[in-house]
Amino acid sequence: MSPRVKVAILLLAAGRGTRLGASTPKAWLPLGDHPLLLHSTARLLAATAEARRTDLVVLVHPDDRQGPVREHLPALERLIAGRATLTFVDGGATRQGSTANGLAAVAEDVDLVVVHDAARCLLPIDRTRECLHAADRHGAALLAIPAADTLKRVRDGMVVETVDRSPIWYAQTPQIARRELLQRAVEHAERTGFAATDDASLLEHAGLPVAVVPGTAGNLKITRPDDLPLAAALLATDRSPIP
Numbered sequence: 001m002s003p004r005v006k007v008a009i010l011l012l013a014a015g016r017g018t019r020l021g022a023s024t025p026k027a028w029l030p031l032g033d034h035p036l037l038l039h040s041t042a043r044l045l046a047a048t049a050e051a052r053r054t055d056l057v058v059l060v061h062p063d064d065r066q067g068p069v070r071e072h073l074p075a076l077e078r079l080i081a082g083r084a085t086l087t088f089v090d091g092g093a094t095r096q097g098s099t100a101n102g103l104a105a106v107a108e109d110v111d112l113v114v115v116h117d118a119a120r121c122l123l124p125i126d127r128t129r130e131c132l133h134a135a136d137r138h139g140a141a142l143l144a145i146p147a148a149d150t151l152k153r154v155r156d157g158m159v160v161e162t163v164d165r166s167p168i169w170y171a172q173t174p175q176i177a178r179r180e181l182l183q184r185a186v187e188h189a190e191r192t193g194f195a196a197t198d199d200a201s202l203l204e205h206a207g208l209p210v211a212v213v214p215g216t217a218g219n220l221k222i223t224r225p226d227d228l229p230l231a232a233a234l235l236a237t238d239r240s241p242i243p
Contacts, residue, residue, distance in 0.1 A: 005136060007051040008110040008179070009044050009084075010102035013037050013118040014061040014091025020225055025061060027118035028068035029222070031231055034242055035072055036222060038079060039121035042241040044114065044174070045083050047128035051112075054084040057105050058118075059091040059098045079242065096196050100186050106179060112136060113182050115199045116174040119222040122234055123174065124215065125241070131176050131213040140177035140208060142200045143215030144169040172215045175199045181208055 013027035020026055027037045041056065048054045060069055069088065080086055089105045091098040099115060106113060112135055116123065127143055134141035147170060151163040175198060177185070185202040188194075196202045200210045218234050220227060 004052050005111045005132075006053045006055075006107075006109060007048045007112050007114060007132070008055040008057060008106040009048065009114045009116065010099060010106075011037065011040060011044070011056060011058045011116055011118050012091065012095065012098050012102075014059050014064075014098055015119065016061070020223070020228075025064055025068060026222060027060075028064070028072065029228070031121055031222075031228065032235055032240070034075070034240075035068070036121040037118045038072065038075060038242060039235075039240065040116060040118045040123065041076065042079060043121075043123050043125050044116060044128070045080065046125045046241045047123075047132065047174075048114070049083075051132075055087070055107065055110065056080060056084045057087045057089055057102045059089055059102050062090050094195070095198070096186075096189065096202070099182075099199055099202075100190075103179075103183055103186060108179075110179045112176055113179050114174045114176045115182075117221055120173055120219055121222065122231060122238065123172075123219050127213060127215055127219075128174050131174055134211040134213050135176035135178065138209060138211040139181050140175075140200070140203050141211040141213055142175040142198075143172040143219065144212050145172065145215045145217060145219075146170075169212060171198055171200060172219050172221075173198070177203060177208075177210075181206075184208075 028035045131141045147165040147168040153160045185206040188206040
């Protein structure tokens with residue numbers, strides 16, 4: 001990635017995390033000494049350190065602005081001081097809506113937009129940097145890992161067939177695209193009534209190529225209660241970039 005590149009990070013933190021069964025919104029759950037969102041932010045800033053400018057746009061649930069956002073804002077500001085600008089934007093009713101809201105807050109001179117789930121708090125810094133370079137070259141890229149388990153197609157509770165897993169990859173985030181391409185993809189989805197489950201799907205639906213950069217199994221998304229102790233164990237073996 002050229003050092004002239006300007007990057008905007010859309011950090012998706014508006015989810016409620018109902019499957020976790022926690023009273024605290026998922027992005028603000030503690031992992032060690034810091035909430036998931038701060039872990040994600042620190043790693044994203046480390047990955048984008050060579051960019052000419054980094055803008056951080058945090059997509060939050062409106063109900064969180066007076067609670068966890070206010071509580072953790074001083075620590076977040078200390079973390080990004082001199083490294084990025086910070087903007088909070090209300091998330092949408094869907095992930096796709098949050099991406100659209102975040103894009104609306106991105107300056108037109110931004111080159112690359114990085115979309116990341118705050119709940120993927122252990123994203124690999126080196127692989128994310130590779131993903132940035134790939135998006136700079138190809139227009140868009142994402143982290144993903146190849147399917148390791150045998151896949152079965154099932155109908156009415158019975159196995160129909162075994163599916164070839166060799167071309168199957170599990171998508172992760174960050175997912176990165178040139179700003180104008182992601183904007184075009186979002187607008188195309190709105191015109192065609194397409195509902196995507198991730199941002200790469202928006203680009204694919206618009207006929208835009210997306211490169212794949214191998215991710216890591218440790219880049220897990222905190223979704224269920226047993227994910228937190230697993231993330232804590234992984235964090236213990238990997239030095240946190242939070243000062």
